[in-house]
Amino acid sequence: MMAKRSARAAASARVDDNWIRQLQDGDWHPTDARREQSYVRHVRPQSLGQKRLMAAIEKHCLTVALGPAGTGKTYLAVAAAVEALEQGRVARIILSRPAIEAGESLGYLPGTMEDKLLPYLRPLYDALGDRLGGKRLKTFMSDGSIEIAPIAYMRGRTLNNSFVVIDEAQNCTYGQIKMLLTRLGWHSTMVITGDPDQSDLLPELSGLAQVAERLSVLTGVSVTHLGKEDVVRHPLVAEMLTVL
Secondary structure (H helix, E strand, C coil): CHHHHHHHHHHHHHHHHHHHHHHHHCCCCCCCCCCCCCCCCCCCCCCHHHHHHHHHHHHCCEEEEECCCCCCHHHHHHHHHHHHHHCCCCCEEEEEECCCCCCCCCCCCCCCHHHHHHHHHHHHHHHHHHHHCHHHHHHHHHCCCEEEEEHHHCCCCCECCEEEEECCHHHCEHHHHHHHHCCECCCCEEEEEECHHHCCCCCCCECHHHHHHHHCCCCCEEEEECCHHHCCCCHHHHHHHCCC
16 A cells, blocks of 8 residues: 555656646646546535535525635536536636735746746646546637636626636735626626635735625625635644634
8 A cells, every 4th residue: 555655656746847847848738637537527515615605606696705725615616617518507617817926936937928827727727627637628628618817818808608717816906806796797607716814915905805795795696605614625724724
């Protein structure tokens, strides 16, 4: 058993090193799967909070999911988006998040504008790949059924017949979130996820908490809060959240 674990860890380390080299050379793309594997067909809530979130997304056109890291906010939102696309309830999925570095500067990245943004959007690709598999993800992205874009590219658009996921919204200003909310079009669903306590902006610049408070009075909007009891990562994550 230990030998198998060591072999898997060594293989994972080689893949990570290869990804870093490809990123530096400008040859990496998130849809280049490590290996084609079976994808997750059905997603089940692992906690009461996750169950509430899945029900809220199903019933409301706009859902704001607030909670600490590891509570499955992004994963559940992406899973709901994929399910809606596969069932024909929407024509496309649009995923967006701000291109904000987590407390450090990566400097200049090689390649085109799209190449420079890929590392920031990788978590969204990871969730999609886990839900669809690498081949199907490439197919959906090539025909425009799935679009991943930074916040800056969303202004001026009207998103009809779409499932929109705004991730890491704690790194958006009040004005940015207001702009994103007004993109919502007919027959569309929008989910905004984030943790107000983990913003990479100055506290007075992050607009997620203020927007969530103001939207909570609207009957057509669900503001769902997740807590440490909903963390589905390593048990230590939930414990650390109580002391950090």
